[in-house]
Structure formats: structure tokens, C-alpha cells
Amino acid sequence: MSYIICIASLISVPFTPLFLALPLLKLKQFAASGVLGLKVAYRIRQKMGGYYIGLTAKFAGTPLFPHGYQGVNISGDAVIGKRCVIFQQVTIGSNTLLHSSAFGAPVIGDDCYIGAGAKIIGKVTVGDNCRIGANAVVYKNVPPNSTVVAGGGMRIIEHERRLDNRFINAGASGIQYWDGDKFVPLDESDVSKC
Incomplete structure (x- = not known):
């Protein structure tokens, strides 16, 4: 069954407008286990899709890629938390300069929203419930419940409250949010806050 999901991801991912990462991550997982044919299939899919997600990258849950994987590059040493939302053209990359103080790969906390x-x-460590703004460059640690914005260097805005970084989808099925493995309808109290 898992092989069918993996093979289906090779075909279906480019044609689905708001798709989930599960088929791709399953394929990555099987490829990392050493099955040569799946490693080759995964590499071909990466080349076709214009993205790179290292075989050894660690995901605590299934991230959401609302606009697809196009241009997304995630280092094989990166660690990504639960319920993260990652938009197009994002790089989560290792610093491989030997004598650099930031040598290594990022660790992204749970419930992060990466523009x-x-x-x-x-x-670097990006704490839980953080928002990384579009085109922001993060090169030092970000405390939990913070926003990083682009322009004039790395600017961190710390918030007193927990940030609600759920990805909201308003469509034919009503207003829903991403809960790490599926979309869940918002309850009435959440909808009234929108």
C-alpha cells in the first residue's frame, strides 16, 4: 500500500493545487531506507519539481506546502516541528563553512509559519509558534512566539501571547484549518474572530 502512495505522489503532486506533503514525505522515507529504485524515483521527482528535501531531514509531523514545493530547499540535517506551514521558494539550509560559528542546520519548532x-x-533555532515573513533571512536564534520581518537586517518582533499560525482554507467545504495531517472545520467561536 505504501508503495502505491509513493508512486502516486510522483504523478499527482504537480497537478494538485493545495496538496499535502504526506505522499512526498512517504516517498522520501522509503528512499532513505535504502531501496535503490525509490531513491532514484525520489531524485527524479525532485528534479522535475524544482525542489530539494534532503533524504535525512527530520519532520516531527506532516508540514503543509500551500503553494507547492517549487523552489523549496530543505537541508538533510534540518529538523522541522509539527504543523509547520512552508510557502514556495523557502530555503532551510545548512551552513557548511567549517570555522563558522553557525556551522550546522536549522531546527524549526512546532506551529511555525514560514513565508x-x-x-x-x-x-539556528526557530522557537515554537513563530512567523518568518516573506523574504526574511534568519541567521540567529528566534525566541518562541516571535515574528521575523525582512528589511534592514534581521528584525525580530517578540509577542507576549502565543501566535495562532494555523493555515486557514476557505473553500467549498467551509472554513477549515490545517491540523498536521488533515483539514479540520473551524468552530463558531474561531470563525467569528476571522
Whole structure:
């Protein structure tokens, strides 16, 4: 059954407008286990899709890629928390300069929202419930419940309250949010806050 999901991901992913990462991550997982044919299939899919997600990257849950994987690059040493939302053209990359103080790969906490074109580079930790703005460059640690914005260097805005970084989808099925493995309808109290 898992092989069918993996093979289906090779075909279906480019044609689904708001798709989930599960088929791709399953394929990555099987490829990392050493099955040569699946490693080759995964590499071909990466080349076709214009993305790179290292075979050894660790995901605590299934992230959501609302606009697809296009241009997404995630280091094989990166660690990504639960319920993260990652937009197009994002780089979560390792610093491989030997004598750099930031040598290593990023660790991203749970419930993070990473905007289009953001770059998170080197051995940095992004705390839980953070927002990384579009085109922001993160090169130092970000405390939990913070927002990083682009422009004039790395600017961190710390918030007193927990940030609600759920990805909201308003469509034919009503207003829903991403809960890490599926979309869940918002309850009435959440809808009234929108």
C-alpha cells in the first residue's frame, strides 16, 4: 500500500493545487531506507519539481506546502516541528563553512509559519509558534512566539501571547484549518474572530 502512495505522489503532486506533503514525505522515507529504485524515483521527482528535501531531514509531523514545493530547499540535517506551514521558494539550509560559528542546520519548532522566499540558514533555532515573513533571512536564534520581518537586517518582533499560525482554507467545504495531517472545520467561536 505504501508503495502505491509513493508512486502516486510522483504523478499527482504537480497537478494538485493545495496538496499535502504526506505522499512526498512517504516517498522520501522509503528512499532513505535504502531501496535503490525509490531513491532514484525520489531524485527524479525532485528534479522535475524544482525542489530539494534532503533524504535525512527530520519532520516531527506532516508540514503543509500551500503553494507547492517549487523552489523549496530543505537541508538533510534540518529538523522541522509539527504543523509547520512552508510557502514556495523557502530555503532551510545548512551552513557548511567549517570555522563558522553557525556551522550546522536549522531546527524549526512546532506551529511555525514560514513565508514565501524566506531563508533560514545555519545552526539556528526557530522557537515554537513563530512567523518568518516573506523574504526574511534568519541567521540567529528566534525566541518562541516571535515574528521575523525582512528589511534592514534581521528584525525580530517578540509577542507576549502565543501566535495562532494555523493555515486557514476557505473553500467549498467551509472554513477549515490545517491540523498536521488533515483539514479540520473551524468552530463558531474561531470563525467569528476571522
